[in-house]
Amino acid sequence: MRLTLNGEARDxxxxxxxxxxxxxxxxxxxxxxxxxxxxxxxxxxTVLIDGAPVCSCLVPLAxxxxxxxxxxxxxxxxxxxxHEFMNEVGAQCGICTPGMIMAALSLGENPTLDxxxxxxxxxxxxxxxxxxxxxxxxxxxxx
Amino acid sequence: MTRWVGASVPRKDGIGKATGQARYxxxxxxxxxxxxxxxxSTIPRGRVxxxxxxxxxxxxxxxxxxxxxxxxxCDLIExxxxxxxxxDVRHVAEPIxxxxxxxxxRLLGANVExxxxxxxxxxxxxxxxxVLKAIDILKGDVDAALATxxxxxxxxxxxxxxxxVYIETNGVVAVPEENGVVVYGSLQCPxxxxxxxxxxxxxxxxxxxxxxxxxxGFGGKEEYPSMIAGHAALLALKSGRPVKIIYDRVEDMVAxxxxxxxxxxxxxxxxxxxxxxxxxxxxxxxxxxxxxLSPVVLSRGCIHAAGPYRCENTRIRGRAMFTNTPPNxxxxxxxxxxxxxxxxxxxxxxxxxxSLDSVTLREINALVPGDTTATGQLMREDCSARLVLDEAVxxxxxxxxxxxxxxxxxxxxxxxxxxxxxxxxxxERTLNxxxxxxxxxxxxxxxxxxxxxxxxxRTMHAQIVAETLGIPYxxxxxxxxxxxxxVDSGPTVxxxxxxxxxxxxxxxxxxxxxxxxxxxxxAYHAKHxxxxxxxxxxxxxxxxxxxxxxxxxxxxxxxxxCDVVELEIDRDTFEVRPIAxxxxxEFGRPIHPALARGQIEGGTGQGLGYALLEHVVxxxxxxxxxxxxxxxxxxxxxxxxxDVVMLENPYPGGPFGAKGLGELPMDGPAPAVVNALRxxxxxxRQIPATPEQLAECDxx
Numbered sequence: 125m126r127l128t129l130n131g132e133a134r135d136x137x138x139x140x141x142x143x144x145x146x147x148x149x150x151x152x153x154x155x156x157x158x159x160x161x162x163x164x165x166x167x168x169x170t171v172l173i174d175g176a177p178v179c180s181c182l183v184p185l186a187x188x189x190x191x192x193x194x195x196x197x198x199x200x201x202x203x204x205x206x207h208e209f210m211n212e213v214g215a216q217c218g219i220c221t222p223g224m225i226m227a228a229l230s231l232g233e234n235p236t237l238d239x240x241x242x243x244x245x246x247x248x249x250x251x252x253x254x255x256x257x258x259x260x261x262x263x264x265x266x267x
Numbered sequence: 268m269t270r271w272v273g274a275s276v277p278r279k280d281g282i283g284k285a286t287g288q289a290r291y292x293x294x295x296x297x298x299x300x301x302x303x304x305x306x307x308s309t310i311p312r313g314r315v316x317x318x319x320x321x322x323x324x325x326x327x328x329x330x331x332x333x334x335x336x337x338x339x340x341c342d343l344i345e346x347x348x349x350x351x352x353x354x355d356v357r358h359v360a361e362p363i364x365x366x367x368x369x370x371x372x373r374l375l376g377a378n379v380e381x382x383x384x385x386x387x388x389x390x391x392x393x394x395x396x397x398v399l400k401a402i403d404i405l406k407g408d409v410d411a412a413l414a415t416x417x418x419x420x421x422x423x424x425x426x427x428x429x430x431x432v433y434i435e436t437n438g439v440v441a442v443p444e445e446n447g448v449v450v451y452g453s454l455q456c457p458x459x460x461x462x463x464x465x466x467x468x469x470x471x472x473x474x475x476x477x478x479x480x481x482x483x484g485f486g487g488k489e490e491y492p493s494m495i496a497g498h499a500a501l502l503a504l505k506s507g508r509p510v511k512i513i514y515d516r517v518e519d520m521v522a523x524x525x526x527x528x529x530x531x532x533x534x535x536x537x538x539x540x541x542x543x544x545x546x547x548x549x550x551x552x553x554x555x556x557x558x559x560l561s562p563v564v565l566s567r568g569c570i571h572a573a574g575p576y577r578c579e580n581t582r583i584r585g586r587a588m589f590t591n592t593p594p595n596x597x598x599x600x601x602x603x604x605x606x607x608x609x610x611x612x613x614x615x616x617x618x619x620x621x622s623l624d625s626v627t628l629r630e631i632n633a634l635v636p637g638d639t640t641a642t643g644q645l646m647r648e649d650c651s652a653r654l655v656l657d658e659a660v661x662x663x664x665x666x667x668x669x670x671x672x673x674x675x676x677x678x679x680x681x682x683x684x685x686x687x688x689x690x691x692x693x694x695e696r697t698l699n700x701x702x703x704x705x706x707x708x709x710x711x712x713x714x715x716x717x718x719x720x721x722x723x724x725r726t727m728h729a730q731i732v733a734e735t736l737g738i739p740y741x742x743x744x745x746x747x748x749x750x751x752x753x754v755d756s757g758p759t760v761x762x763x764x765x766x767x768x769x770x771x772x773x774x775x776x777x778x779x780x781x782x783x784x785x786x787x788x789x790a791y792h793a794k795h796x797x798x799x800x801x802x803x804x805x806x807x808x809x810x811x812x813x814x815x816x817x818x819x820x821x822x823x824x825x826x827x828x829c830d831v832v833e834l835e836i837d838r839d840t841f842e843v844r845p846i847a848x849x850x851x852x853e854f855g856r857p858i859h860p861a862l863a864r865g866q867i868e869g870g871t872g873q874g875l876g877y878a879l880l881e882h883v884v885x886x887x888x889x890x891x892x893x894x895x896x897x898x899x900x901x902x903x904x905x906x907x908x909x910d911v912v913m914l915e916n917p918y919p920g921g922p923f924g925a926k927g928l929g930e931l932p933m934d935g936p937a938p939a940v941v942n943a944l945r946x947x948x949x950x951x952r953q954i955p956a957t958p959e960q961l962a963e964c965d966x967x
Contacts, residue, residue, distance in 0.1 A: 155294035156287020158482070160434040161516040165895035168434055196287035210281030213861045216869065217721030218284025219291065219435040219482025241903040248895070250432050250483050251721045253872030254903045256865050 125189045129154075130198030140186035145169045147185050148195060156196035156222045160248070167247030170223035171195050177227045179246075196222035204264040205229070214260030216251035223247050228261050235265065271734040272923045275861035279725040279745055280480070289480040292438035292453045297509035300440070301328065302371045303502045305512070306364035306379045307522060308356040311388035311591040311888030315354055315381060318364060322377040328506035330365040335501065337469035341493055341557075342462050348557035348594065350467055350497045356383065357556035358593045359889035360522040362494070367502040367510050388591035388888055392553040393530065397589030399554040400562035402569045404641050404817045407580035412545035416536025419545075420617045424533070424609035425953035426937070428883035429526035429876075430890075431598060432900050435482020437491060437523060438513035441499035447473030448500045454492035455484045455718050456758035457748050463493030464500055472504070478748040484720040485873070486597030489760050490560055491523045520893035524596030525883060527552040527564055527587070531572065531609035536580075541623050541631045543578040546641075550585040550606055555594035561587040564595075566691055568602025570821045571934075573641040574610035575652045575685040576632040581641040592888050597760060599870065600933035603686055604877065611682045611938030612952060615945055619967070625942070626660055629683050644820045649918045649926070651827040651853040656683050658912060659829035659851040668833070669946060677835045677846075680943025684829070684934040687822030688854075688927025689763040692812035695823070700757035700804040702771035704732065704779050706797050710742030710788050711779070713772060714799075715756040717764045718748050722929055723862035724764050730858055731769045731922045735776035738788060754801065762826070762927025765858060767804055769922040775800040807920045824918040824926050826854040830871070830935035832907075834943050841958035843879055845907040845940065853914040855926035860913065863928055868909045870932025876901045878937040882955045 125136040129152065138147045148154045148171070157180055160168035164179040171180045172194040199206065205225045208214065215221040227247050231239060240261050241254075249257060283289040308315075320329065332339050332351040339353065340346035352363045363381060368374040389395045413419055439452030448468070454460060457476040464474040476496070481488065495512055502510040514522070529552050536545035550569055554561035569585035618625035633652040639645055659681065660666065668679050689695050705712040713732060719725045729743035746752050756768045778800045783791050812819040831849045836842070850867050857863035880899045884891040892898045917924025937954050944951045950965040 158291070158435070159293070161895045163516070163894060163896060166434055199286070201282065201286045206282065206285035209285040210277055213278065213865045215281060215284040216865055217433070217435070217481060217483040218280065218289050221284050222287040225285065244903045248434060248900060248902060250434055250485070250873070250900065251869045252865055253868035253909060254906050255868045255909050
């Protein structure tokens, strides 16, 4: 299985029906992608596949053969969303944060509050009540 | 003016979390590591008859109660809960056997057959005869006052289980070390785990606990981690290899603690002009199958059961009952959300019975300085019930709004609430919490056992120390809670991490500052070398509490809140949509306004879920909807706009005037929601107020 992972061509040797989440975390050591529920409800394992946000716990490795997969690690450490999640306390416990940021990346420019709410509706946060996450995304877009 | 305290400085852990670099329990990998699994009971009550291992044992490590070198009991308030079942089963999902294997697929595929002799279970706390804990609070002569009251209003109010749904499930890794074991884990209270492990493993095994980054706790990782840590330690010691146990979501929901369901009965005597003259309250909590922390949950629940109101004749009788369900435990609010729900909905019903404005009823009876609570505690200047009530009513134009919505599908509801900060009564004195500051080459290091679980411990503590020492926030380093490095600061619970541990740190910093004599930490270190300051907590000397009579100062101070929720109902589907929520809170002074606001917004969101969505369906003693697919917590689309107001009324005993905050926001949303639903003529007296429940409500 061959995929583009965070911009680099990589071969994956895990079994084809392995969950992409496990392949990322265990074969590639990219532990920024988190498991929260294992059934596509919480969004903590959100990654981008060919630019679209997807729960990696629901995707078998075979399905990303030839695809472009992006994880939180692919963002580095200087993305405006990362800074604003920190500044606005959009991250409390932080376990949903990588998935939230990946989901937020799929928003177009200058999203409205409603756009943001809809885009994040598949990502659960138990700490913030979401308000600080909206503030972070709004501010990152204003930068 | 302060420079660091009161400023929303960058979180110490912010960037690690935003980049995915922060390390949680499941992110840790050790050479030769095995995965662990727990075989659990499938019946609510009975005895294990036989166990048959129906798999090829090659490569497996198997542990049962006979492998326990020390005591097979989780050392908490009582020592009644076994780490592993010996014979008697008291609830579904009780741990019986532990397995470990390096291949997770083989581990999960291993089949174990357990045969039982079953016994009839008890699920209803009102039917149960097993009293886990009883508490009686008495003030004045309730019976006489009820007999002469103008009106007596009665009612029964119920709340359901609530699941914590920290997005990171419980997980630990146990690693054998020379003469012992070290446990890395997602947990709130490393020294609770130490206590549990010492009892389990015996005095000859050296134990050390390191808190990993923790993906939410909310009380759910207060006492339970001792259990999973013990299991992993047993497997690690037997196999001689590191063992990781990470619960999947279903196991976490079925097997671990939840908020106690409650049944609260009120009988209240009032005068025609709306003065509370007698409050007779009965509180019943469903404790589940073992004691865990239920006695103290009941205690906090009972102390808050009369609400933030003045009443000279009050009787509160509390009982926590055993049932054959998994033990309930700590959850943000710790008994108070249940009893404050009951009293706040009851207040609304008293106003209805008197044909009196319910805000006016609260204005008449709200505690003011000079009044006493049900335990006889004198309210001081830091009592802000009227302050928060008046501001919330003014800010939302509550009375006019309520009138303007009459007859529509929209309504507003209000709740007034308070929350005692720190351990109850003499608890803080008994805890004897410590904090330490180390002078280092680069600045100052905080070495406390308080954990960062998202609420901002590291950041807020560093602000207090930087401010007191007069050095930059960036020069303060915070040690990872590792029991070999930090001191026991008491558990990270009870809204005490800022008010209590922050206070000890402030005192450490004052002493360090005096010793530095005007030099910077780096300059002092270069000249004289390192030193540390260790201090213990001293509660205010006026706090007096009698544990036997339940009289006295239950808490050194209280936080105060008033919530106003605006919501809309669909009259056909009974779906309720919260539209806006104004939360006016007074908690002394915010050390970090953005973190404090996050506590209020997050706690309020959890409270709204508790009110409307979160329904734990128990079937045959087990959670039947143990998945996020059908146990629903609020999403972004379920959560309304928050208008957060933080009023200040400093508490002299806290650092820079701060009180506790973490739990307060949990107490208000549920009664505010139900009171709004009552304004829509639905006679709601229990939560969660799901559409199914509302469809069956009587009309007012």
